[in-house]
Amino acid sequence: MSLSTLGDAARYALFRRDSGQLKTDLARLTSELSTGQRSDLGRATGGDFSALSDITRRLRLSDSFATGLAQAALTAEARQSALGRVAAEIEGLGPSLLAVSSSGADGELQLRLADAPDRFAAAISSLNTRVAGQGLFSGDRPDQPALRSAEDILDALRPIAAAAPDSASLIADLDAWFHDAGAGYDGFAVTAGAGPTPKVLVDEGQAIDIGVDVRDTAIRTALAGLALAALTAEGAGPAEPAARRALTEAAADRLQSGEAGLIALRAGLGTAEGQLEAARVQNEAMRSAMQIEQGRITSADPYTTATELEELSQRLESLYVVTARLSRLSLSEYL
Template sequence: MMRVSVGDASLTNILARQGADLRGQVQRAAQEVASGKHSDIGATLRGDFAPLLAIDASLSRLSAYRSTATDAAVHTAAQQSAISGLSQLASGISTALLGARDVSTPAQVNTLAADARGRLASAVGLLNTQASGRAVFSGQATNTAPLGSAEDMLTALETAAVGATTAGQVAAAVTTWFNDPLGFGAFYQGGAGLSPSPIAPDETADLSTTAMDPTIRDTLSGFAMAALLDRGALAADPSERARLAATAGQNLMRGEEGRITLSARIGTVEAQIETARTRNGAEETALGILRSDIGSVDPYEAATRLETVRAQLESLYLVTARVSRLSLTEYLR
C-alpha cells in the first residue's frame, strides 16, 4: 500500500487555509445571527434576483406615491383652511351689511365699511396662503402669491367705478371688474391650475383650484363693494352708500352656497388622498415584510451553524497546537 506523506510546511499551509476558511464561516454565521439576514443573498436566491428586483421596484414606486400624496394632502388641507376662513369672514359681516339699508345710520355704515375693508385684507391674506413654501391658490405658479394687496385691488376698483353715482352702478362696475380678464384676471398673478397629482397607481388627485375660482371671486367682490365705501365711494349720498352696503351683504350671503360647495369639493379630494395613502401604506408594509422574508435567515438554523463552525474551529486550533509541538525530541522523550 502506497503512503502519501505531507511535509511540515505543507501541513502548516493546509491547517492555515482551513483555519481561514472556518474563521470566515464563523464571521458570516455571526453576522447572520446578529442581523437576521443572509450574508450572501445571491447564493440564497441561486442567482435569480427577479423577485427581489420586482419588489424593490414596487417599493420605489410606492415611495414616490407617498411623497406626492403627502404633498397633495398638505396642499388641500391648506386650501380647505383658507376657504373655511373666507366663510367665517363673510358670515361675520353679511347679515349686518344686509340690514344697512333699513336700520343703519351713516356712522354705522362707515363702521361696517371699515370692517369690510379689514376683512378684504384678511381674505387676500388667506388666499395668499403657502404650504411647504408653495402658494396653494396660484396654480402652477407656486412660487408666486396669487393676489396683490387689498389696497391695490381697491385702487383698481376705484378706477373701474369712476363716474358711478349710484349703488347699482358701483356694484355693476365691481362685478364687471372681477369677471373681466383685463380686470381681476390681470390682477391675479398665479398660473393655470395644477395638473392632477398622482397619488396611487392609476389614480390622481384634482388640485386645480386657484384664486380665479368663481366662488372665490364672488366672495372677494362682496367684500370689495363694502370696502369701497371706506375709500369714499358715494360719499355725497348716504342712502346710496347704505344700498351699496346692503348689496355687498346680499352678494356675500348668496355666495355661501358656493363656498360650501367648494369646501365639499376640496374635502372630497382630501378623503380620496387619505384613502390612497392608507392603501399605499398597507401595500408598502406587505411588500416590506415579503422582502424581509426573502433575505431573512432562520435564527435557530443560523445559531446552530455558528456553534458547529465554532466547535470545528476550536478543534482545528487544538490540532494545530499539537502539530506545532511535534518534533523528534518530543517523540524520544
C-alpha cells in the same frame, strides 16, 4: 522520524481544503448572526434577483410617495385654514348688511360698513398665504403671490365707482370686472400662474387634485362683495342714500353667495384631504408588506443560523483533532 506518503500528502491537502471551507462558512454564519442579514443573496434567491429587485423598486417608490403625501397633507391643511380665514371675514356679514340696508338709519349703515376695507384686505392677505416659500393659491407659479394687494385692487376699482352714473351701473361694472374672462380681476388682480396647481402623485398612475384657484367663482364672488362693501364704506360711487342702500344690498347678496360657495369649496378640499389620508394608509400598508417580503428573502433566521453555527464549530473542532492526531504519526508509532 516522521513518515509521509503520497496518500498522507493528499489527505493533508484534503484537510486543508475542508478547513478553509469550514472557516469560510463559519465567517458567513457569524456575520449573518450578528447582522441578521443573509450574506449570500444569490444562494437565498436561487440566482433569480427579479423579485428582490421589484421589491426594492417598490420600496423606493413608497418612500417617494410618503414624502409627497406628507407635504401635500400639510399644504392642503394650510389651504383649508386660509379659506377658513376668508370665510370668517364674510361670515354673517351678508345678512347683517342686508338687514341694515332695508331698515337701518344712515348712521347705522355706515357703522356696519366701516370695517369692510379691513375685511377685504384680510381676505386678500389670506389668499396670498405662503408656506415654505410657496404660494398656496398661485397655481403653477407658486413663487408668485396669488393676488395683488388689496389697496392696488381698490385703487383700480375706485375710478370705475367714480364714473358710474348710478348704483345699478356700478354693480354691473363691478360684476363684469370680477367675473368676465380677461377683465380686471383676471387681467390685473390675479398674479397667480395661468395653469392649475399640479396634482399630487400618490401611486403609480394615481394622482389627487388638492389645488384651489383664486379664479374659482366662490372666491371671485366673495371678493366682489367685500370690494363693493369697501367702496361703499369709503363713499365711492353714487352718494344718494337710496343708491348707497342699493349698493349695500348688492354687496350683501354677493357675500351670502360667496359664503355658500366657500363652504362648498372647502368641502371639496376636505374630500381631497380624506383621499390623501386613505392613500397614506394604503402606502404604509404596501410598504409594510414589501418589507416583510424583503425580510423573508434577505433576513437570516437567528435560531437556524445559531444551530448551523454550532454544528459547524463542532465539525471544525473535529477536523482539527483529526489533523493533530495525524501530524503526530511516526515510524516508531507505525511499527
